[in-house]
Amino acid sequence: MVAVHRVVFSARAPKLAQRILEFEFTREHVLKTLHAEPRTELDRAFQTIVRNRVNRGGILAPGAGLVKHGEGGRGLAQRWYPETLAQRIMVLSAHQDRVRVTQGDALNILEQTPFSPGTVIFVDPPYTAGAKSAGKRLYTHHALDHERLFRACAGLRVPWLMTHEHDPNVMALAWQNGLSWRSVKMVSGHNVTARELVVGRDFRWAEGLGSLLLPGTVTQPSLFGPDNNLEQVETTAEYPPQ
Template sequence: MRRIEEVPLFPEHWGETRPTQLINVASVPQRSPFRYPGGKTWFVPVFRRWITSLRRRPSVLVEPFAGGGIISLTAIFEDLVPQAVMVELDEEVAAVWEIILEGEAEWLANQILSFKMTKDTVLELLNSSPQTKKEKAFQTIVKNRVLRGGILAKGSSLMKRGENGKGISSRWYPKTIARRIIDISRVAHRIIFRNEDGLRVMSEFANREDVIYFIDPPYTADPQKPGKRLYKYHQIDHEALFTLCQSLRGDFLMTYNASDEVKLMASRYGFELCSIPMKTAHHKVKWELVIGRDLSWMQDCS
């Protein structure tokens, strides 16, 4: 495996390449209303470099495991693609995206701005049963901000100390979250959201050369990896995903938690792979795998 040296944050022209190094996440615009476990903010500069290395500008980006959606949002806000298709199976996460993209962003933003964050109000909200999609979206945003690590899967618990000892309110930035929601609503006409199975949606576009894919599946190919406790829908047929990628006419880029199982699959399907460093929430450096048909744009990779 070859280490990447440096990724350009803002390529000056389509197709530019430079060496890369460990990404400073603080230098990447934060566009998602979620704090998402396994989120890909740190990967944004690498994504920019890949998409600008393509021979022609793609018409559509499909993100079959969208989650917090940072890659699709980056592609749209920075005009790297005309349209993005975001796919997410989790109904709670889906409710947020649907409300933002279907004309109710202002309502959601106002709910966030007016919410009084205390342990009592949080517990009351989390113990309630949403009656509408709007209510589910608001409840999900609050849950995402007060549960440890932003984990929405069953069994996650409230933050205790939180950031700087602020407890459950330590990740609650109502003005910032509301602003991001309103900003996303302004580009909603360029985003299609689908609360469906990601592989099924990918297969619909498989014959189109002008469609590209950013694929970040739950990390469950290795039984020791954390996907099962992080995501409600963690089960995925990894072999089926690799088979589908082999059939795509458009290009794709896939990220996986580094494991021998994934390396063997990539080898069997004839894909190239490279290890890339990223810094965890606890400031530890760990390695993830980047997989694609051609990674020549990533210097010093084998």
């Protein structure tokens, strides 16, 4: 995905958009693109976008299968909307002078982030902290020291927000670092409604959001609670407890 971001936020964005518009979307051409060895970063960016569009759930990890039937029987083409993709790329590219793409150790970056007015950080790690985490099969680079991540976020001097999996291990990490969380509804790539966690220093800013943040009980998380029943899990906490 780094290649996609680098190309989108550069002068090469129009070439990527044009390649998408001109691509003859057939199974033969898709497979040829997926198996080709990219010669340039532009080639890799285009290949990544095609892979994301034709793999089930947009999964890029090795072994991910291709879409078979798709919505409305469109098969591989169910998520291939060239005009929309090209338009979005150009909209993002218009802000390239305000974006810097960095490929590196995110934990080091978080730990070295100084206070700077106007800086806000959104953290979206691979969901691999739980015993049955989906991220271990969804991402090639899924290994992460989650304890270090939570310590780094707790020490940040700028506003930040993290999304994470709905798991007691994540709640415990938040609690241990003096952080709060809220449970929110989300829809998976398979159109299944589930829950995930939003973690932050506090949620006073969200008091007027109403039903976006699900109600819960102020409690320390239990690692042995009925976490297999989402309707019974206590998923909201403030630190320190009231």
